[in-house]
Amino acid sequence: MIRARFAPSPTGYLHIGSARTFIFNWLYVRKHQGTMVLRIDDTDVDRNTEASLKSIYEGLDWLGLKWDEFYRQSERLHHHRQLAFDLLEKGLAYRDFTPAAADLEDKPHGEGPWLCNPEMRALSKEESDKRAQAGEPFVIRYRVQREPAYEVSFHDGVYGPQTKLTADIEDFALLRSNGMPTYHLASCADDIDLKITHVIRGQDHLSNTFKHILIFQGAGATLPRFAHLPLLIAPDGSKLSKRRHGPVVSVTTYRDNGFLALAYINFLCLLGWSPKDNREQMSLYELTNAFSFEGVHRSNAVVNFSETDPIDPKALWLNSQHLRTMPINVLAPLVKESLIEHGLSPLGDESFFEHVVDTIRTRFSVLTDFSTKGRAYFCDDYVIEPQALDKLNAPGARELLRQLADRIAAHPEFTEASVEADLRKLAEERAVKA
RNA sequence: GGCGCUAUCGUCUAACGGUUAGGACGGAGCCCUCUCAAGGCUCAAAUAGGAGUUCGAUUCUCCUUAGCGCUACCA
Secondary structure: OOEEEEOOOOOOOOEHHHHHHHHHHHHHHHHOOOEEEEEEOOOOOOOOOHHHHHHHHHHHHHHOOOOOEEEEHHHOHHHHHHHHHHHHHHOOEEEEOOOOOOOHHHOOOOOOOOOOOHHHHOOOHHHHHHHHHOOOOOEEEEOOOOOOOOEEEEEEOOOEEEEEEHHHOOOOEEEOOOOOEOHHHHHHHHHHHOOOOEEEEEHHHOOOHHHHHHHHHHOOOOOOEEEEEOOEEOOOOOEOOHHHHHHHHEHHHHHHOOOOHHHHHHHHHOOOEOOOOOOOOOOHHHHHHHOOHHHEOOOOEEOOOOOOOOOOHHHHHHHHHHHHHOOHHHHHHHHHHHHHHOOOOOOOOHHHHHHHHHHHHHHOOOHHHHOOOOHHHOOOOOOOOHHHHHHHOOOOHHHHHHHHHHHHHHOOOOOHHHHHHHHHHHHHHHHHHO
């Protein structure tokens, strides 16, 4: 039984890359009838905010993909600490009493790799216990075996076989001096406890995986399968960030621009994954069936937005395709919702409304087009373009339109074809008269 | 600096060593058309560079270059 998790940390709104990670997890789980776990990784108390937690729910809610189990790491801290002290007890970890570096500049990057503080690593158990007993703050670090060094290896579902020498892995922190677990510890402790079988996450964690394997092994747990996803990046090749790239990175930007959740999901799937048979527009069912790690690319994918337009043109096209092919009874309520949001209301009964939507949707590409380009269909307060106004003011034009309206109203049916037929008939009659 | 990952049209991608290197978005043009769209057709557009293996490399190996990631008591 497959169990996968999506583990966002609430330090910002739901990021487009996170959304894709969630979608790929979801697709994989649903395809194999597994269990989808949503776990909020909120161990960084300084950076967590309620607002971002809300934004994550909001984004996931819009996508409409459900999860089966829910956890919050902040409610499971005892598990994490337990594992840290177990490792300490086993001698696989040790206390480091070095005061926290004031800022990153203090870190010895440039020259060579930083592996550990040998003094602290060599501290005797007695000495270590004594200092801890005395209340001296400490961080617990993993004691990576480097003499002799050995290869840590695993098979990644996307990137294939991976190996790294322990000589290149530093003694990473497990438990902070304030008693909070680090990401590595909390993530592994929970993956073990929640019996996660597949860890599907961003490629930025590919090299962290070696550390995680060390933790899993130290805990005596069986390894989950790992699959890392290529990152989503900006057109200039940098990683997507709110500061530099603004609203593009937020899922809600697409929602607010009138996107269909399915089209957005479809678009995101095509970034870094391919069904390999040239299909582009796909339903959720088709995506689920077609998804596999073999189809996932290994290089990063660019989200193609510009300074003036946060929307990727291909996403827009995909949305228009879904907009005009989806069942009208599914689309109509979404249009109605969008109209109401923009201060308009659908006229007529449900069937009439569906006809209107069905008639005009072929020329629109996002939901918001109905209340902007299609405004005249839903209210009397609209602006006629100057060119159109000239034609409208041509002698006899208004009278003709009135005649046309009467004919259209006389029909019980109202479709694109019927309107066109009426218009052509009227035009012919006029031509004959002239 | 160390370690790791990656490299096909502007962008997303296809091509289990043999293809005129395919598709899509976007762009250009033509057709359709009372307008604007939609739709149909056509065109331009790519294997980062260099060695090697091979009868033959986009594909396998190595080097270079470039980009990205990790190297935090962030995740």
